[in-house]
Amino acid sequence: MRIIETQPERTDLPLVVVPNIVDAMLEPFTGTLDLLRDVARVRIYTEPTLDEDTLVERMEGAKGVVIIGFHVSDAMLDRVGDHVGCFAFGGTGVASYINLIATRERGIRVCNVVHYGDGAVAEHAVALMMELARHVGRMDAAMHVGGWHGEDGVSLEDKTIGLVGFGGIGQRMARIARGFGMQLLVWNSHLDVQAVRDLEATPVNDLGELFERSDIVSLHLPLLPDTAGLIASEQLNRLRPGTLFVNTARAEVIQPGALTSRLQRGDISAGLDVFDTEPLADDDPLRTLPNVVLTPHVAWRAEAAYASLTRQLSQSLAAYFKGESFNIAN
């Protein structure tokens, strides 16, 4: 097992442990560790594990812990809560990964990272939209085994895209859509009026109306109590035949099963990066629908996002040890 440790001789400094990491994050993360020089020594375990005992063992003696790719159960928290003072979570939506109330009661700080993936997610939404419009991946697969069978595409210029959610990612998507010469409809609970004006977007208050007027619909909502189950069959039924539907946000903003039912009618197509259960079950009906393009929750996984995410992790930990505030989630 390979362990990377910065400043190992500085046992006077508090210890930060990264008990699990994904390969792609290793290089960007080590590139940010200068932010912790003379603040904390960092120990990174490069061999992945999701085993609870192993994770707890690796966290031994740590004051700071980076959470990447695993959940901190309440039981795990009991086992490490006596020495860990700060958990830095490598993502947004930390509430699904650790008990925020329990950590607060123990006086443990939990940090998340924000907006790190806005560009990466918007660009992935475009990639899904392009595959739905032009079928490059499907034709490429056929070309690699011989033959010469082309498919017609859908044009995007002058089409209308409906953006559900108009925060950091939605606005990024809007700028790209403007470059294509598309018309923008936007729905958001609290609209950024300046962004609406700058991007020449048209606000639509009724979600069903937005669905009906759009040639492409792309979701860019965070998962919040307000947005969970926001989209129901009622709205999905108003999508016109031929609509391209893209979800890189969260599956839970749609009522369970509603999208699959709508897609099974076969008259619209969808590009989906997020699912009610992840990993997606091998026998999920979405896997076999011909009008669906699937990716395994990778929208944020591009180098710009890794760079921003890992930098924020180091900044959060440095702030904790210096008694400053940064990205505190609990």
Place this chain on the structure above:
Amino acid sequence: MRIIETQPERTDLPLVVVPNIVDAMLEPFTGTLDLLRDVARVRIYTEPTLDEDTLVERMEGAKGVVIIGFHVSDAMLDRVGDHVGCFAFGGTGVASYINLIATRERGIRVCNVVHYGDGAVAEHAVALMMELARHVGRMDAAMHVGGWHGEDGVSLEDKTIGLVGFGGIGQRMARIARGFGMQLLVWNSHLDVQAVRDLEATPVNDLGELFERSDIVSLHLPLLPDTAGLIASEQLNRLRPGTLFVNTARAEVIQPGALTSRLQRGDISAGLDVFDTEPLADDDPLRTLPNVVLTPHVAWRAEAAYASLTRQLSQSLAAYFKGESFNIAN
């Protein structure tokens, strides 16, 4: 065999024959035939053929002929040249499909269509770029057979795209790239100064330098005597590892074999819609390279292009019969 004929009773009108058509063009084309009302009757053969005798037979009595998907050999021209007065070609690059000098000597007009596919081609170039950057098609193929294996992507924001060719398609591509927040380098024999300024592009006079400075290179040159073989190994060798290379223009602007050799080194990836020989040979080495995404010359095949192309065909024929000039190529 199904034959569609407009105004069949108007035998006083000259006959236009469409001896071969692709399915996707049928509906857009019939939608434009009002332009020929009281000008010419139109007979469309909907069953495809590339057989020379059948094509000649179908052209019998025609004053106007639409060329879609077949070549008019000099021998075929001899057989129909006594009655055909105008060939309207459904594409650009008509010189590869009929002898322009021989038709001019016979006093036969040849028309082509222009700029019909600018948007469609630029959007397909984006689709190829997105597949190279985000691998949606590859992940989707894997997801459809089970599993959950993600791949990291390349971010596009702040990257530099080098556009070789800055006419209608190149400028369309530039606008889309600006929407992504990319930097633009452009090379063209005659630069449209206003477009360079509007799109905040940086002209680069040396093609090798443009290749070296770009994270993405996309070709948007027409095939002309000046551009044939313009790009050689010398320039391709200056592409940096990790570069995404896209060609939706013409394979012949690159010296034969030079791109395949460069790609076989494996350190760059390419999205290609055009090939030296089309259809691409089943045993072409490009078919098996893992760093290449292939589509079968479909970049122009989107509905906006079909609409513009078929409209121009009807406009060309109407102009011919009315003694006006429109899209004359010879």
